[in-house]
Amino acid sequence: MDLVKILTDSLRAAIGVPAAAYALAATGLNVHFGYTGLLNFGQVAFMLVGAYGTAVTVNEGGPLWLGLLVGIGLAVALGLLLGIPTLRLRADYLAIVTIATAEILRYVTRSRALQSLTGGVFGIQKFANPFFDLNPIPPGRYGFGTFNFSHRQLWVMAVGWLTVGLILLLLTVLLRSPWGRVLKAIREDEDAARSLGKNVFAYKIQSLILGGVIGALAGMLLAIDTQAVNPDTFISILTFFAYTVLILGGPGRILAPVVGAVIFWFLLQFTDGVLRGALEAGWLGSAIEGNEVAAIRFALVGLGLMLLMILRPQGILGSREELLTDER
């Protein structure tokens, strides 16, 4: 087993594009869950409309910037559509409706009725060429030793992490403003906020839309990186990965999604490398096979999510007092 290679692979994953995308998705969830106390289990729906908004627009002949705008517009519309009937309901109902909506969207996207638009089960490929044409980095590989990236990867990574940075700056300003304080008040005690004359419902809708748009950006980033969208990549496990990232970092902390995403992807790639290495070295005998490594990873994420929530729900950065996870 080549430990150096496994470590460099894990480091690459920790700062790679998927990590940036999950940092964005978890930032959206942080606005919902960490700051407003909304249990949105349908973050993947926002990612889906972001990705498909971009891919379909470009595929139909529109420019890329219009595609990005369409994706954001669709996320706003989805936030309104989702929020108006459900935000008056209790947390667990919101969770059920949002996960249901995400599944509805996935089924509709992959349906044969919409195949001419969305590509059905095959999805859409090769729509982000204009983005890669803008790449200022000269072709080649950059880095030292096995720790290196292609110019193409570096370009997406730079844009991805830059987006993360800008969003976090924007959120820092927003959440320190009176608007942000009302969100936290709603998280702490909805009735108290209402008794002070705040329109709780309007604030919740705004929070849902803001976090949803950030989720849509995450979907776009994933879609542009792979130059492909497919309905079956947008399954609800993505939402729960984003939750794991968020809870690992510490809900209610601005930097939590970044810390969470970097550690999450490092660990995910590391376990994968170690498992495959052990498999090749024959240490596991016939207990598991190569195609089961992915399943083991998913199982470990589930176990990690459970243990985190039970043992350290405030994550790495959070504080226990500020959490909505204890009974009041």
Next chain:
Amino acid sequence: MPPILAYIVSCFLLLGAPAAESIGGTLREGGAQGDPVAGVVLAVSDASGVVGTGVSGDDGSWEVPLPGPGTYRVSLDVQSLPEGVALRNPDRTELEGVEVRAGQRKSVVFPLGERQVETRSWFTRLANLAAKGLTYGSIVALAAVGLSLIFGVTGMVNFAHGEVVTFGAVVAWFFSTSAAGPGLHLLWAVPPTLLLAAALGAGLERGLFRPLRRRRTGNVALIVVSIGLSLLVRHIYLILVGGAPQPYRQYAVQTQISLGPVSMPPKALFITLVSLAVLAAFGLMLRHTRLGIALRAVADNKDLAEASGISVDRVILYTWALGATLAGLAGIFLGITQTVQWDMGFILLLTMFAAVILGGIGTAFGAALGGIIIGVATEASTFWLPVEFKVVVALAVLILVLMVRPQGIFGVKERVG
């Protein structure tokens, strides 16, 4: 389309060459160039009975390994065909006298096509869909009762309830069909499976959720824990069972029987009747036994129940065990009518939520009725809508109910909001 070609080629590479004889083929709709048809159950039998079953994959291919060369009969389960796809010759569900030589991979063809000009009246078609929906709905009802009651007594939405359903299907598969199992007849596999399901429910309550309640862990945290549990358990199933759908050794393929305008395999009739009987018995238990009354008291008001001397913890424990038993039974039934699959319960989970919320969360009767309504509604919807929108219909009902009457049919208004 090159990616698809590559996919098909890689499928063949992955399959590799089987060592011994087998019967297989590729199911396509409307000739060799048509769309592949997935999820169709086929069985191969010889004079002594069924020797193996197979399910067509995403590329329409299927293969059943054989014990040796000989003459076999291949039958196709018409029930497992997707809506709108039928045998070109509807009477040719079985191929008799298929000869397989030593070492041969015999290919057989079932020509499929669009359903020929529909000869049945709209009434017969709707009646058949309703009957299919009643079977599915009674399974959903069995599974949903536990979900609803556990919410009723603990206030927790258990996102891992789907995995309890899969547990029943997988354990019964292990006892009856798995190569590593004892190879019991499916009927004999049912009692130990249900016992294990009850133990699983009780174990989850004693080992995980009761300690968390003691620590005053809030509702939101419990939901996230149950999500993590669902992820963990589901992928353990994937490792144990594999990704392909697995039919049980028994009852996979049956000849249809006719009841008036409705025709169905005997297993569907049996499952519907048993499910409804179990639900009725459970309802009577809730109504008339001490445990049932205590359970409803706890669901109604925990503190009041505690104050009147009911051991709330014990009632919650029994509710978990009972709910898990019903869910396990639903899993076995779902495995018989469809196939055993590692994520079958998770797919069912949202339908169960729809049933539970339609009926009014926390009530047993509501969940049962909601399950049956959702089952019939989703199947009947295929009369008008493409079959791929089945789940969408259930979820649309869910969202509609939450908008119009969030407490459901039998719920109490103050529970929501």
